[in-house]
Amino acid sequence: MFLVASDYDRTLANEKNGFIISDDVKSKVNEFSKKYPFVVVTGREKRFINVLANGLTPTAWVLENGPLLLIGEKEVYLVDKEWFEIREKIIEKLEKLGLRYSVGKIIIYLDNAVNFGNKLKFDCARVEWNRNDAMIMPKNMDKGKGLLELIKILKFNGKIIAVGDSQNDIPLFNVADFKVAVANALDEIKKIADLVLDEENGKGVISLLEMVESNYFLKKINID
Template structure:
């Protein structure tokens, strides 16, 4: 099972995070043979725009808040969270911090200037993606969602995580093999088993093609787990 982040992993910031068609084609081909999940902090409405034509096995969106499979959808929060979220919004409004609301989490773009204020929030967890912040329930993360996903699917095979940024750390923590794209942050490369030599989707594309086309490479990856 491959679990890949989206922004700056599958999609290039220079292309406004719109995934390239050649990457789409390889991911779709890979998904016909192996489980492939996009694991992103993004909201559903943006994925519908940025990832047109992409048909992975499933999605984990909103940084672990929602799992989307082909036949079902699981929201990993209870109703109490939405009461907490209302109070958090009042705090953000008080500080004059601009935000947007997802189905689960609260997004604060270019939030680095508000880091001290955001870190004072105790009712929720703050996860960072470069300079952007996501405010979410304390029990929600990419890694926690992957654990639940594996349980739902009764999957006990090799898991490969691909990422680039701080909010991929929890994803890496539950993976057998950790892969960083060439443009990943230094702290992500430092905890990776493999660092790709290409940025973003090009790196992921060539990695997937190598698994598809070279049985010896897949066997090597499986040995890495042991």
């Protein structure tokens, strides 16, 4: 059995469309999820996903870059209470630096923060990058760790195929049995991928799901 774990922005959804998922991608993922586990692993907040991916019904979601799981209507927080005290101190520092930010249920977001990268260093938190955008989050959490916690809950015991495009997908790749990059992925992601798709964004993911359904990966991944 395979589980497909897919990033959202610039993987499932095209930036040119404002990251609104297309009907053909939505339809394919929903159909696929009836046969195989399909998990969206994204830095996005639930409130944005509800708008951008309305009607998308994967098996589950890993949100806010790892620490928030969404299984049906159930939310699972993968953080200690101490994190929220730490987060307040980080916010105070961001205020002093004059940086613009927004706060999710767990993590802190900074858009176009690449020029401030040398100032975003914290002993008690980690900074993940998605191209030019930064996410400040619990030190022991990332997309890969979030997915592994979800897999425990789902009691999944098969192989993981991960697909992504940007830096924050590297931890997701680290826990995958097979790593896939969409055609529009950053070069550093393509270099570590086992497969680079010919098509960009959601069209590439559709091709990937068709490959899973055709048993392509039975030849590529050792199944015990």
